[in-house]
Amino acid sequence: MSYIKVNKAFEKLKKAEEFYSPVIFTAACGYGKSSAVKYYYRRKSCCILYCKDGNFTEMPDIASIRASVVIVEDMQWLYEKDSINYLKELLRTPGIQVVMLTRGEVPRFLSAEDLDLGFVRIKESDLTLDVEGVKSFFAEHDVEISDEDAVSVAAASKGYVRAVYYYAVRMEGGVAYSEGIRQGVRQDLFKYWDTALYDMWLPEFTDFALSVCRYKKFNLEMAEYLTGNRNLWQVIQYCKDTMHQLVDEGDDYYSFRFEMKKFYCWKQENSWTKEAIQDNYRKAAHYYDVKGDATQALRYYDKAGDMRGVKELLIRNANTHPGLGHYVEFKDYYLKLPREEILGSPAIIAGLSMLYSLILEPEKSKEWYNELKAFEQNRSNSKELRREARCRLAYLDIGLPHKGTRGIIKTMKNIFTLMGKGDIRLPELSATGNVPSIMNGGLDFSDWSKNDTQIAKFMSVPVEIITGKYGKGLVTLALAESGFEKNTMGKYEVLTRCNDGFQAAAGGGTIEMCFVSVGIQTRQHVVEGQVPSAKRIYESFKEKTKEENARHLIPNIEAMGAWLSLFAGAGKEAENFAQTVPDPRVYFTITDRYRFMQKVRCLIALGREQEALDIADFLAGYFTSYDRHIHYIEIEVLKSIIFYHMGAKEWKEHILTALKKAQEYHFVRLISLEGAAILPVLIELRAGEMPGDIMQDFLEEVYQESIKVASFYPDYLRHVQKENVQLTKRESQVLSMLCAGMSTEEICDILNISYEGLKKHNRGIYRKLGAKNRAEAERKATQMGLVYRGDTN
Amino acid sequence: MKFRSEVKIKRGTNLRLICKQKEATVDEEDYYIVELIEEGITADDELIARVGRKYNEDEVSAKLRLAQFVEDYSDFLAEGEKSGVFG
Secondary structure, three states: OOOOOOHHHHHHHHHHHHOOOOEEEEOOOOOOHHHHHHHHOOOOOEEEEEEEOEEEOOOOOHHHOOOOEEEEEOHHHEOOHHHHHHHHHHHOOOOOEEEEEEOOOOOHHHHHHHHHHHOEEEEHHHHOOOHHHHHHHHHHOOOOOOHHHHHHHHHHHOOOHHHHHHHHHHOOOOOOOOHHHHHHHHHHHHHHHHHHOHHHOOHHHHHHHHHHOOOOOEEHHHHHHHHOOOOHHHHHHHHHHHOOOEEEEEOOEEEEOHHHHHHHHHHHHHHOOHHHHHHHHHHHHHHHHHOOOHHHHHHHHHHOOOHHHHHHHHHHHHOOOOOOOOOOOOHHHHHHOOHHHHHOOHHHHHHHHHHHHHOOOHHHHHHHHHHHHHHHHOOOOOHHHHHHHHHHHHHHHHHOHHHOOOOHHHHHHHHHHHHHOOOOOOOOOOOOOOOOOOOEOOOEOHHHHOOHHHHHHHHHHHHHHHHHHHHOOHHHHHHHHHHHHHOOOOHHHHHHHHHHHHHHHHOOOOHHHHHHHHHHHHHHHHHOOOHHHHHHHHHHHHHHHHHOOOHHHHHHHHHHHHHHHHHHOOOHHHHHHHHHOOOOOOOOOHHHHHHHHHHHHHHHHOOOHHHHHHHHHHHHHHHHHOOOHHHHHHHHHHHHHHHHHHOOOHHHHHHHHHHHHHHHHOOOHHHHOOHHHHHHHHHHHHHOOOOOOOOHHHHHHHHHHHHHHHHHOOOOOOOOOHHHOOOOHHHHHHHHHHHOOOOHHHHHHHHOOOHHHHHHHHHHHHHHHOOOOHHHHHHHHHHHOOOOOOOOO | OOEOOOOEEEEOOOEEEEEOOEEEEOOHHHHHHHHHHHOOOOOHHHHHHHHHHHHOOOHHHHHHHHHHHHHHOHHHEOOOOOOOOOO
């Protein structure tokens, strides 16, 4: 049977031969290293040296070697000093080309030689068989294969020669490629590695491999924890030196390459007891738990069958607020618990109530709330558990999203009384819901905005006592936001309060409250036409989030970034953002509402009005049923913009709805911040007949503010269809030159046209782009991607 | 804390607040606060102290009671005055 030549490897060998450069093959077992070398040098006199247990099996006198090529097989087993020195001497002997074969990487002891002599490296990718290679291999084995199957085999085997061999064996007699064949080849490979290689590896290595194989990635600490081996760094080094199995995942994490991972899982199933496997899962769960990775911890507690671990983690999760906790992600785990386990734990009952509220199932949330109430009233439950139930009820009374703010002050009064008696301690609270707003945060506090200063005077101390660190900065930020939205507070006061709130939150409060401050500040800067200032604050806060590892804020920070980008017109950022946020009709949790709102804006800006409308309709239902007045006003404004863009008369109904609601609170900025997008709507509304229940003063104020914002950002949420712009060839040329900053004289000169001729082309360009002047034409052309700045071709 | 200048207080079988198109029936437990405001007790500290004494409540509970009053009858109350600079 002849060897199937692999061109890439042979080209490198040829180059190495020209300059007598040493060659090193770094590839796992089964890639055909030895076959490639034997075939290539078949007509040359070669001396083959073998390595075992750290040494060469023989070390002939170098001066007596007549061969021009010395092949070193299994160099991964070389580690003794004398043999290493012998190899180094060999490498530096003129007239001898050394070809080294190893399953590991270039050994550290040859680093200097590698640098000095310039090793030619032949890697696994140079030895893989492509589709033609697979066909030749099959032909050589007298096995027929169709072109289509050759492609499948090449892809499934990734060109790994030993795998291709097993495919040839299994497809003998004209058997077509199938999933069953693929699984069969996988088993063949496992058995081969098991019998030919496994026992050659150090026991410490195989123990390590079997201990970590079930996990996506691991670091040294995790591997030590799972194996109990404190010298695992030596094992990892051994693995790097002698084999090609580890993948460096970065940040000191590793994983096993996919095929080996599967092999070790198979080996584990066949050699470990069920108890040993579960113990491994339990250790991993505990490791993740200690590291604060609740999702992974829960997954592996579940796999370990450790219901106690699952339950304890779910209870701990129920102590975190929805912004940090994993209610929705853990839903299946909550529901998997036996009912008697759930009903015996106030924390878990409360967790379920919160979960259902978050996923828009208020009725189910109420059912669990009532279970908790029944638990608290049931005297056969212990005093401690009933006390815990009281705490949980108080927490749900404040925190359940579907309850809104109805009766919240009475609730806070009860809580304060219970706290005074030492009867309760609340779990973690979040007033912000991870969004950059406090009035529209965890709950909608727009009703308090009507008399914000007076309420703040009475509520600041109680809020401080009840919310503790979670409320630091809350009151001053709430006043700032209320004043901003109503346009009743000057810029200086808004920003000063934001600064005070940020400092209070940063010093002993929470980063979530800092985000609120950032949200208000950016909006204040935006209405003043200062998007660069807004972006600076935003970028600075992004850095703070990274430093404090506040990963739970990242999705909404990215949403804010997408929103800020819209003021320059729709671009890549808006497009990417719209792609990354899922459709809320498919996957919804109220903690993502801020992202969904920005997605609607991005879709409007991208001209995808129907998609925007579908999502807006869905969200409107949630906003109505959960008393989210601010979001409701926002969504009605956006719907009016969408319908206006679509040329549908429904725009009027939605803007009137928004205005009627907004005027209850005097929320001017909720509408005017939509600037250039809402201005045409307002202009047309004012031109027609106004219903009597819209206050003229309020409408006028909104209108004037909208004009101001629109003047700063004329391209906000505006979409111009690129396909509708048909420029002539000459117009395209002129437009490119305009965008490149060329003067009129230069353009006329280059294109050899008169000034009048240029004016005519300009008029055509402006008309087609809907622009009034050169600057606007340039801006629109760039926005639409018609030209790149500086293009003069 | 005080009522808006245009608010009228009507007494009959119950106590009602009327302001332009809006009207609200006052809860019995809030009568005392309405009376205090009618008497001219509008300073917040004084209101807190009096309410606390009347209902035998500490300062925080009294503040919460007054906050509830503001929430319930916000349409009839004047905007609060800021105390000092950004108070």
